[in-house]
Amino acid sequence: MKKNAINNKLKFYTAGDYINIFCxxxxxxxxxxxxxxxxxxxxxxxxxxxxxxxxxxDIAPGIVYYNTIIFALVNDEYQKRVKKNTHEYYPxxxxxxxxxxxxxxxxxxxxxxxxxxxxxxxxxxxKHCEKDTLIIDLEDADIIENSYLNESIESKKDxxxxxxxxxxxxxxxxxxxxxxxxxxxxxxxxxxxxxxxxADLGLDRFEDxxxxxxxxxxxxxxxxxxxxxxxxxxxxxxxxxxIGNVCLEWxxxxxxxxxxxxxxxxxxxxxxxxxxxxxxxxxxxxxELINDLKNQKMIKQCQxxxxxxxxxxxxxxxxxxxxxxxxxxxxxxxxxxYYERHKEEIKPKARKLMKEQRECYKKYGIxx
Numbered sequence: 275m276k277k278n279a280i281n282n283k284l285k286f287y288t289a290g291d292y293i294n295i296f297c298x299x300x301x302x303x304x305x306x307x308x309x310x311x312x313x314x315x316x317x318x319x320x321x322x323x324x325x326x327x328x329x330x331x332d333i334a335p336g337i338v339y340y341n342t343i344i345f346a347l348v349n350d351e352y353q354k355r356v357k358k359n360t361h362e363y364y365p366x367x368x369x370x371x372x373x374x375x376x377x378x379x380x381x382x383x384x385x386x387x388x389x390x391x392x393x394x395x396x397x398x399x400x401k402h403c404e405k406d407t408l409i410i411d412l413e414d415a416d417i418i419e420n421s422y423l424n425e426s427i428e429s430k431k432d433x434x435x436x437x438x439x440x441x442x443x444x445x446x447x448x449x450x451x452x453x454x455x456x457x458x459x460x461x462x463x464x465x466x467x468x469x470x471x472x473a474d475l476g477l478d479r480f481e482d483x484x485x486x487x488x489x490x491x492x493x494x495x496x497x498x499x500x501x502x503x504x505x506x507x508x509x510x511x512x513x514x515x516x517i518g519n520v521c522l523e524w525x526x527x528x529x530x531x532x533x534x535x536x537x538x539x540x541x542x543x544x545x546x547x548x549x550x551x552x553x554x555x556x557x558x559x560x561x562e563l564i565n566d567l568k569n570q571k572m573i574k575q576c577q578x579x580x581x582x583x584x585x586x587x588x589x590x591x592x593x594x595x596x597x598x599x600x601x602x603x604x605x606x607x608x609x610x611x612y613y614e615r616h617k618e619e620i621k622p623k624a625r626k627l628m629k630e631q632r633e634c635y636k637k638y639g640i641x642x
Contacts, residue, residue: 277416281341281441283408286312289339289484292406296373299412302427304347304434305371306415310408311342312443313486320467322453329452336447340461340486345415345436346501352432367500368433373407420549435501438493438555440464440486455528462521462563464490470518490514497552505552513556516541521563530572530586538564538573539583578603 284293295308317323317335326333348368356369370376417423417436426434440461450457457463467473468487494510497503520537527534541560548554564584567573571587576594581603583594593603635641 277343277439278441280310280343280408280410280414281443284310284312284341286341288312289314293408294370294373294376294406295343295345295408295410296370296376297410297412297415298372301347301412301417304349304427306345306410306412306417306436307348307368307371308343308345308408308410308415309368310344311489313340313342313489314338314484315340315464315468315486317447317457317467319487321472322456322467325456326449326452333449333452334447335449335453335457336445338445338457338486339443340464341441341443342486342489343437343439343441345417347434347436349432355432373409376407422549422551431502433501435497435503435551437551438497439558440490456525458566460562460566462517462559462566463525465514465518465559466521466525468518469514470522471515472522473518493555494552503552505550510552510556513553517556517560517563521559524563524567530567535573535584535586542582542584576603578606580606 280295286293289312291312293310295310297306315338317338322335326335346368348371350371352368353371353375415436423434442459442461445457445459464486469490494505494507498505520541523534523537545557546553548557564573568575573584574587574591576583576585577592578594581594581601583599585591585594585599594601595604596602
């Protein structure tokens with residue numbers, strides 16, 4: 275099923291709605307839990323509105339809908355802690371290890387759960403909650419086993435963040451053809467128009483719980499309090515801004531320059547490991563931009579594993595060249611391949627040469 279297939283099974287009604295996700299199988303004595311939310315991006319808050327105003331001041335760009343899915347592992351200790359502290363900051367996340375537990379416990383919290391707008395009797399409330407649930411298989415969550423997850427399990431954390439995903443749903447706009455190049459049906463325009471250094475927002479027409487901007491902005495606080503999550507908040511917002519900058523530059527210019535390639539490569543080379551879920555969440559926007567540029571045949575990526583830099587698209591070109599990129603990765607790859615094919619012949623000669631060189635240094639008193 276995976277994330278996009280899970281997304282296709284989500285049935286939301288309005289922006290701000292949420293769906294609880296459950297799994298019947300356990301993972302290393304933990305229960306898989308998920309929550310999916312629907313949010314919007316109001317394009318009237320971005321520079322697209324200014325762009326369209328030059329065409330016709332009466333044109334409204336419209337609304338973009340996004341779904342978010344957060345997966346976590348929880349255990350019985352977590353559920354005990356939640357039941358004892360129902361008034362903690364963000365107390366209502368991932369209530370119940372199973373659907374049955376959730377339905378019983380959520381009725382108990384119905385009067386204090388701020389995220390719910392449903393204030394009818396318990397019987398109707400129960401039907402509402404049951405309708406807004408989804409059962410998936412363990413494999414559907416695509417759990418990534420890495421150092422972060424292993425260390426979290428070894429330290430016996432009662433709740434472990436697994437992943438955060440944003441999935442583009444749809445655009446509601448009668449004028450989309452006028453700005454489709456400036457807002458492709460992807461996720462990365464979010465960072466371009468809402469988190470780049472040039473973002474100029476007036477977010478006052480919708481409630482905070484409806485806006486994808488609010489979700490991304492408050493995400494650090496959310497996972498810090500819910501997951502006891504050790505992460506640098508400044509680093510998180512800096513990553514959002516840096517990725518937003520390279521995304522906005524592409525959307526505005528729609529061309530690949532040497533300066534832009536330097537920006538892409540600089541960000542790529544500064545990236546840290548994706549083992550951490552929040553880092554992976556941020557980097558996914560960048561990867562999506564890169565994949566979009568590749569699909570449009572605007573850039574290619576050097577296939578030399580130690581390089582991986584981006585360069586302008588040229589058919590059949592696989593590696594950086596000395597002429598255009600200032601490094602000859604093709605020669606480096608060729609030398610490595612030659613060594614792999616002939617290393618049994620090269621090694622004895624290399625050892626003999628090194629031995630003779632050391633003897634020469636010793637003879638003449640050269641220290642190296």
